[in-house]
Amino acid sequence: MNIIQAENYQQMSELAAKKLIEQINSKSDSVLGLATGSTPEGLYEEIIKAHKEGNVSFKDVTTFNLDEYVGLSKDNDQSYYYYMHKLLFDHIDLKDNQANLPNGDAEDLQEECSRYEASIQQAGGIDIQILGIGLNGHIGFNEPGTPFSIQTHIVDLDASTRNANARFFDSIDEVPLQAITMGIDSIMQTKQIILLVSGSKKAEALEKLVNGPVTEDFPASILQKHPNVTIIADREALAELSQ
Ligand code: F6R
Secondary structure (H helix, E strand, O other): OEEEEEOOHHHHHHHHHHHHHHHHHHOOOOEEEEOOOOOOHHHHHHHHHHHHOOOOOOOOOEEEEOEEEOOOOOOOOOOHHHHHHHHOHHHOOOOHHHEEOOOOOOOOHHHHHHHHHHHHHHOOOOOEEEEOOOOOOOEOOEOOOOOOOOOOEEEEOOHHHHHHHHHHOOOHHHOOOEEEEOOHHHHHOOOOEEEEEOOHHHHHHHHHHHHOOOOOOOHHHHHHHOOOEEEEEEOOOOHHHHO
């Protein structure tokens, strides 16, 4: 694993944007894996800025998001569909039919999982995957205990994850109970991973990810076995590692 230290959140976002832009400028039809949450917001701002300055075009790019809540419609402002459009897709020249998210509102959720996994394969696989990490070591919505062998699937969200995400909703009761997520196996098949970590709250999780045992009890630990992972973390997040 390659670890890059950023001074702060802003620098972490700039370094990540630079890597994504280099990827697209060297392969215009790149397939990107994208994440939501607070961590990549700065990255998306930097990408929009670069696009507006004419430094990158998404016209041949395809994207796949990691996950989506079950039961929220696309126009629900807490759906990841809404998030991605508001924070990135509406501001760049990515074609609508090339921006993919699992449909958490599908009638047959199992079939939606198989369809999503197959469309990643059809696109030739993901060239570069952006990840964040949950306090309990989740990546995507793969909660502790998720088998490493699993592909896109439906998950029951951990109470701790629902609590952590409650800040985006009016109340905890409104946080969905389930989500569709790319599985650990889907993530491990991506060609390159960029994991972003910011803030002291994530320091313990980052230390466990890098130095802890590889175990399904801490899903992100599997990244130790991926051949091409770059962690871009700020000083606060790296605090436990540097000790
Ligand atoms: C989001 C995702 C999650 C987040 C994680 C960290 O698509 O898959 O695994 O990356 O929950 O979230 P933040 O960045 O809000 O701390």
